[in-house]
Amino acid sequence: MKKYNPNFLFFTLICFILATSVVDAQDNLRIVRGKIDTLKAMPGAIHYITGVVPIGTTVYVNGTPVKVFKTGSFGAEMRLNEGENPVEIKAERDGSSTIEKFSVYLVKPMPTDVLPTVSDYPGVVVSTKERAYLNYGAGEDRLGGAKINFLSSGIKMELIDSLRALYKVRLSDGRYAFIPKSLVQREPAGTRPAYSLTSSWSVTKSNNMDVVRVALGERLPYIIYQEMEPRRVVVEIHGAANNSNWITQYLDLEAIDYVDFNQVSHDIFRVYIYLKDKYSWGYKAEYAGNSLVISIKHTPQPAYKGSLAGLKIGLDAGHGGRASGAVSTSGIKEKDLNLAMVYMLKRELEKRGASVVLSRSDDSDLTMYERVDIFDAAGVDMMVSVHCNAGGNPLRPGGTSTYYKHIEYRELAKSVLESLLELEVKNFGLVGNFNFSLNAPTFYPNLLVETLFMSSLEDEELLADPMFQSMMMKRVVTGLEDYMKKVKSSLKKR
Ligand SMILES: [Zn+2]
Known part of the structure; x- marks a missing residue:
């Protein structure tokens, strides 16, 4: 007897999904995308229609036969004229045919831009709550505006403006950022914005990281990032003036080569932490009391x-x-593919002696914060998030892509993408500065893999195949191994 294998369950699950996702015999034709009554666009806009039919059906869109994929999915594109655009879809099987007719009306869009309302808050100071973060601007997209970084709680900043769900706050003279209104509280009238002299520093080695402590009179806003040439972590402390006349640095440090600073303007104090190794394994800054504590992880x-x-x-x-x-x-859900592929990835990584921590191990719905908390609590060395992409032209392959936010994790995302491209799938690209919550952590290298496009009919056919899913996950592991080889060759003998 074969022993019980949890992975087998997921293969079975996926096969079941595939078997049930295709329309049943009664359902001869289902339009999935493109059956829209009215569309606001300029004349000549391309409109996509996709649908699903039982296997063995021939499909005609406005009289022209179109390809039906192994999944039963089909698609067509048409250029829309102003006004009515009639569509006729005919599905023929075993001598009987099903016809569906509808029209798409194209209406030219009206300009709708409205200037945001802006108001002033003279003398109002807010302070950060837990999980507060700064945004560069008031821009918004599907994943929220572009984040600068997270901040500790209890940091006071002057309120300048209000824009939808965001406050504009002052970091220092002439430097502003945006912060979600829900993540700050108003301080009592008469509270002054934070300002402090810097005090003594210490630079010490702890268990698996080196730690820089900069003592301040109160909690000030900060911006933290890594630069590549030279390799250093930079922490900009806003509202601070240098008065540090004592920087204790121990000589047993593992990750940090040395530290330095620069008073770049009268109220911006910049801390430079020069790194020994080429590849970063993580860093973060947070307050302990009024000391800003910057942790730099050792190479494992x-x-x-x-x-x-x-x-x-x-x-x-x-x-x-x-x-x-x-x-x-054809009705396959991304969440099911992602989970099945993560189990494939887990098995391959465990075979190679890695230990694996899963954010979700079943069909549960976790928030982004819950996912990050699981990885933080486990103290992971590295994180991979697996998704499938969507959008764009359903009639063309979408392709594979990997994503990072912080420049120091670019090489990791690049290694995995290069490995995935060995499968000869389309290259959708290496995407940087990506504003995805699981790319935001700086405390461990991380990347997002968008395997292929659910919305592309060709990609869908590949994604629906458990063999192909497995091949993709093996390529992800090879990419991680390639990365580890690069890391090794960069390390000096110690
Ligand atoms: Zn997704």
């Missing part, structure tokens, strides 16, 4: 062997529960 031991064995790797299957993610034309 397995990196010196250039292998994944001994690393603790976080794996995140996107979406889950009520959040299906993208749904393909």
